[in-house]
Amino acid sequence: MVAHRLRKAYSGRDSDHSPPSYPDNGDDLRRYQDLYKAALAGDWETAEGTFKSDPDAKTARISLGPETALLLAISMGRTQFIKKLVQRLSPEDLEMTDSNGQTALHFAAMYGSLDVVKTLIDRHRTLTQIINAEGFTALHTAAIFNRKEVTQYLTLKTTDDHPGCPFTGPKAGSLIQALVWSGSYDICIRLSKIYPDLALTNELGLGMLEALTDKHSDFKSGCKLNFWQRCIYHLLPVEVEHDHTPRCLLSNDVEAPQVNPQIPPTSTTYWTRVRQWSIKTAGKAQDYFAFGAIKCIKDEKYKHKCTQKLVEVTCKVIADRLTPREINQFFASQNILRRAAMSGIVEIISICLENFPYLIWVKSTFAATLQSAVALRQEKVLNLMLEQSAFTKALSNEKDGCGPKILRSAAKLSPYPELSSVSCPALQMQRELQWFKAVEEFVHPQVREHKDKGGRIVGELFTRKHRRLLRDAEKWMKDTSSSCMVVSTLIATVVFAAAFTVPGGNVDGKGIPLFLNERVFMLFAVSDALALFSSTTSILMFLSILTARFAEEDFLRALPKRLILGFTSLFLALATMMVAFGATLYMVVSERFKWILFPITALTAIPVALFAMLQLPLLIFMVQSTYFPRIFHPKKIW
Known part of the structure; x- marks a missing residue:
């Protein structure tokens, strides 16, 4: 919201400043057509030839804008072309503007080229103070268009002098709002310490504090982290340096405090x-x-x-x-x-x-x-x-x-x-x-x-x-329960049959399993029984959901509890079924393949892990929402 309003003001035509008028340059457009193409492409050889034959071409307005060759090259990011051209121009030439009153530094700040910005400022130190038709300096432009490196550099190079007065003038509110929107918080802290009134400036209906209300994701309350990210978050040592103020951020009549940023004075x-x-x-x-x-x-x-x-x-x-x-x-x-x-x-x-x-x-x-x-x-x-x-x-x-x-x-x-x-x-x-x-x-x-x-x-x-939400919730509950009940029924059928067709067969005439004395057989028997009991429980839970009345009150605790128990039973049934299958396979082939244990363990763990990865987050969220609702735990302020 802040950025939209600032950019609208930046490009608006309803300012008190009237844009400068330029004479018709149609003849120059035809004469400097090759220079125009060279500036756009960064072709220095062609441009240099034009400059040698016509020295005025360096500052001629060669577009309808009207822009010079320098402004066109900056708008296309032709860094090497720009550096060579700037050396041929005088500081006064760098003050030339387009129809919106924007200098070459405004264009460089808009494009976001730090090298070009440094080149221009090295050639003309006070270029940072020139304002465009809307009253914005190059620092405003960089902040509005979210060019963080350029903004940081221009903050160090811009002073609070006329005609711009970017930190105390009429456009100071736009500057601090643009800095907040672009996330340049360290600059905001430093500037607020030097110019406290910046915190109260208000332009376009927004002040700094109100502009911060649009940056929800940059506050801790708006950041969503999982468990491990929260653990790392609390362990990371992060400090905000607000005591160290660069000298060039200060006005001319104020001395920079001699502060060691590493060791506070009280240490x-x-x-x-x-x-x-x-x-x-x-x-x-x-x-x-x-x-x-x-x-x-x-x-x-x-x-x-x-x-x-x-x-x-x-x-x-x-x-x-x-x-x-x-x-x-x-x-x-x-x-x-x-x-x-x-x-x-x-x-x-x-x-x-x-x-x-x-x-x-x-x-x-x-x-x-x-x-x-x-x-x-x-x-x-x-x-x-x-x-x-x-x-x-x-x-x-x-x-x-x-x-x-x-x-x-x-x-x-x-x-x-x-x-x-x-x-x-x-x-x-x-x-x-x-x-x-x-x-x-x-x-x-x-x-x-x-x-x-x-x-x-x-x-x-x-x-x-x-x-409508109640109808959607009922439909989701029924569809989920029907699908899960089909899976539970298949698991129950398989493990029930496996209980009577034990691996290796039975002793003739007695019905005693041949592998009864093997330790792995006990693992098979226990896991098969758990799979049958869990799948049966899951079937009953999902069946109870399908036959429920689906009233509003039921969605508060009754139905979520049944769904939690059904999901838990289904997960346990799937896991124990895979364990029973692995134990059976090991008993059958272990005599010939002694190394089969580890491949079986790895392969049987894959479907269990996939099910946990896909369904466990929903189950955990359901448990938290049902048994640990986070609404209304009043916190103290004072």
Whole structure:
């Protein structure tokens, strides 16, 4: 959203600056046609010949833009051509612009070529301060078009001087928003420390804190990691350097603090230095040896640290600059808490409430936040907001003409992203019931029975909104149970027959198996019996699902429990059947092939492993959703 609006403003024509007008250059277009092609292709020999015969060609406008040969070459990324041409141009020539007022540095920042940017700045130091028709410097351009390396470099080379004043001028809001959108959080932290008012700048309806609400995936609450990734995440040492400020980021009248980024000023003891050296060495070793997934997890953790630090810095600036009344107006006008609740960013809400606890008493702000958390099924946000005050309880029981607001939000169907995060319709229905029941328990019983203008209570609204999902859940349950029952029946048939046709046969006239005294025969007998009992249990569970009534309440616990038991029994039956088959095969051929044990073990493990890999995640999720629902575990802020 931020990027779209910034790019629209960047390319818009409704600015107060009127684009410069140029004379008709039709004759130049025909005369410099070869130079035009040479600039696009990076053909320096042809261009050099043109420059020798016509020195004015270096700065002639050779396109309808109108662009010069330099601007065309930059737009195509012809680095060697550009370097040779820049040496032939004067610094004043580099200030030439196109119809949008964009210099060669703007084009290089848009294209994202760091070598070209360095070449231009080395030739003309103050080129970074020139603005285009929209008032944007090259730094704005690089940030808006997400050129991170160029943005980092231009941040070091750009000063807060006229005419651009990118850090305190009218376009400072666009800069900080573009930096947030592009993920240049380290730059945002440094700039916010030097220019604190950047945190409060507001342009295009967005400030830095509100722009962060669109970066859900860059916060820890928006990152989904599995068990092993979470273990690695907590072990990785990641720190955000915010005390070390490059000198060229500062304005001319401010001296850079002399800070050693490795050892903080307060670190004076020997053991503190040893500890810091160990952390630094471990970090370097990790950077050297960590490849692939570990490096990605480290980058994710660094982003999480940066975004959290940005929120903390912004809240500190707000507390220093604004009065409590102005703070209430600031959060109400920008809807920061509500936008954070809609995105599920717990960090923004918790840090804001830590710094400004009186925000919970602002009804217009907190009520909308609570309503959005319920409507969009943001359980982490809701857990953070519940049980905090009597005011929260009062908001949860607030009514309008149609009944209790919060309960009606829970009765409606979840939006698609939250609903699709659950794997199947049956579990989606279960999750919807869990949400409704949890919110219903939080609401006063008298409020639950409130009827709308049509004489219907909120429970009837839930039934009407989830009618289609209920049909899909019933169909999925029946189809899954039918398919699994067929497999269970086949397993039961096979293992039942194997119990009466034991490997090797029986002793004549006695019915005693010939391999009865072999230890592997006991393995066969036990596994065959377990396979029969498990498959029979699985058949009964799936049959009970097929004959169930499929009411709404059944999807909360009754049907998921049967499905869990059916899946577990089927998995056990499949595993024990393969064990019985392996034991039988070993008894038959082991006399001739002594080495057959390991191939049999490996081959019998393949179908079991495949079944576990494909079906075990669903089973685990079903167990967690049925026995360990994560809704409503209130967390403390203060």
